[in-house]
Amino acid sequence: MENKGCYNYAAKENNYQFLEIPYITNYFSMFIILPYERFGLSKMLKSFNVNELLDMMFATNSIEGNVVIPKFTAESSFELSQILRHLKINDAFDASNADFSGVTTDAKIHISRILQKVSVKVSEEGTKAAVATVLEDIFISNDDDTFQFTADHPFLYILADKNKNIYFVGTFYN
Structure with a gap:
């Protein structure tokens, strides 16, 4: 998938790029964290600071860029x-203690x-509603005010x- 447009984008110098791709509702987003080093994902994950990531989410500005992401x-x-x-949610699994009377009349x-x-x-299709970001105290933006995210x-x-509720985390290895 290749798309040119405005995205929430940030780059941590010599470490990784950060891209937000919002879903149509703009309530949910996919965040992609791409290490600069081609085979640097495991190294990045070992030194990764979750609090830093949470601070980055939704705290950046929109920047024009070209995004290339594999399907x-x-x-x-x-x-x-x-x-x-x-x-300690045990009663729901126990036939003698489970109480689902609010949902059904079946007592068993x-x-x-x-x-x-x-x-x-x-x-x-998943790229049609895209916006972007940069957190200035930790991250740097490109001097040209554009970026390339491949x-x-x-x-x-x-x-x-x-x-900032996280629903799914995964890694992509091609």
């Missing part, structure tokens, strides 16, 4: 029952397990909302 689809499946039990209903499947697809090597991507 890809990522899928993951998770069994969440054990996680919920670890969080309980949850046996919870499965979650997540799918992320990046395509030409994701032709491994990168980190994050799906999050405007409240």
Whole structure:
């Protein structure tokens, strides 16, 4: 996918580029963090500061640039029952203690397990509503007030909302 336009963009000198691609509603966005070093993703992840990332999200200015991102689809499946039990959510899984009276009249209903499947697809259509960013105290912008973002090597991507809630994190290796 190649697109020229305004994007939320930032660059941390000698480390990585940061790009925001908002979804149509502008409430959710995909963030792509691309290391400058071609095979530098694992090195970047080891030194990555999550608080720095959260500060960058939605705190930058729109900049004109050319963006090249590969089309890809990522899928993951998770069994969440054990996680919920670890969080002390046990009654819903116990036939004698489960209470779903607010949703059904069947008194014998309980949850046996919870499965979650997540799918992320990046395509030409996913780039139509794009805006961009730069955090000036930590990040530098290009002197030309334009940028080139070519994701032709491994990168980190994050799906999050405007409240900085992260819903999906993945890495792309071509």
